[in-house]
Amino acid sequence: MALVLHATRTNKNAIKALVAAEYSGVRIEVSKNFQMGVSNKTPEFIKMNPLGKVPLLETHDGPIFESNAIARYVTRLKADNPLYGSSLIEFGFIEQWIDFATMEIDTWIAEWFYPRHGFKPYYAVAEEGAVSCLKRALGALNTHLAANTYLVGHSVTLADIIMTCNLYLGFIGVMTKSFTAEFPHVERYFWTMVNQPNFHKVLGDVKQVDSLPPLPPLPKQEPVKLKKEEEQVAEKVMERER
Numbered sequence: 672m673a674l675v676l677h678a679t680r681t682n683k684n685a686i687k688a689l690v691a692a693e694y695s696g697v698r699i700e701v702s703k704n705f706q707m708g709v710s711n712k713t714p715e716f717i718k719m720n721p722l723g724k725v726p727l728l729e730t731h732d733g734p735i736f737e738s739n740a741i742a743r744y745v746t747r748l749k750a751d752n753p754l755y756g757s758s759l760i761e762f763g764f765i766e767q768w769i770d771f772a773t774m775e776i777d778t779w780i781a782e783w784f785y786p787r788h789g790f791k792p793y794y795a796v797a798e799e800g801a802v803s804c805l806k807r808a809l810g811a812l813n814t815h816l817a818a819n820t821y822l823v824g825h826s827v828t829l830a831d832i833i834m835t836c837n838l839y840l841g842f843i844g845v846m847t848k849s850f851t852a853e854f855p856h857v858e859r860y861f862w863t864m865v866n867q868p869n870f871h872k873v874l875g876d877v878k879q880v881d882s883l884p885p886l887p888p889l890p891k892q893e894p895v896k897l898k899k900e901e902e903q904v905a906e907k908v909m910e911r912e913r
């Protein structure tokens with residue numbers, strides 16, 4: 672049985688495994704006719720992932736959910752895979768950057784992206800907070816990349832795959848050129864990575880978003896209905912103020 676990945680081909684989390692598979696010579700089939708919100712909510716799917724989330728990888732030995740776990744599994748299918756570095760300390764650094772990408776980059780890009788694209792309610796204060804946390808993380812990443820072509824060692828590792836897939840959602844959805852210009856080493860890194868043949872096979876040509884999507888319209892607010900006594904109090908207050 673081939674490995675089957677359940678998700679749409681462009682899903683931000685599914686692409687981690689697909690790119691890792693290209694680097695590792697592993698064949699993955701993306702499930703045909705996958706419909707987000709339908710295919711992942713069937714009883715058969717819920718049996719494989721109780722949250723009904725994607726991606727999910729069906730293997731000979733059982734299903735795996737969580738995109739980082741799937742990408743790690745795919746990477747380990749190739750013995751001594753250079754994607755996992757060449758020493759114990761490189762392995763440690765790779766895991767460190769995978770966590771950093773997940774907790775410090777992906778979290779804040781998602782908090783910015785989803786409301787702006789209408790997938791979650793928009794709150795200005797929440798967006799401000801997300802952008803500020805993201806800038807802090809990108810600043811740290813930029814400093815590291817000023818002296819390093821790749822996150823760890825001298826070639827692409829799984830950390831670069833996961834970091835680039837996380838940055839991808841930002842570059843295509845919310846991080847305009849005027850935003851990323853503040854982080855020139857991150858820009859250089861991102862464009863170098865997505866133009867590598869193994870990334871290009873999965874992502875195709877990547878285009879940075881030109882402008883932030885406009886803010887969603889504010890939800891309609893019903894006028895507050897005052898009770899009789901409240902109306903009388905309001906009247907009195909207004910009279911006093913006249």
Ligand SMILES: N[C@@H](CCC(=O)N[C@@H](CS)C(=O)NCC(=O)O)C(=O)O
Nearest residue numbers: 683684723724725726736737738739
């Ligand atoms: N931590 C999970 C996140 C998975 C996730 O949130 N997937 C979204 C799509 S990107 C999903 O399936 N949402 C559908 C739902 O929540 O029902 C991973 O990395 O795989």
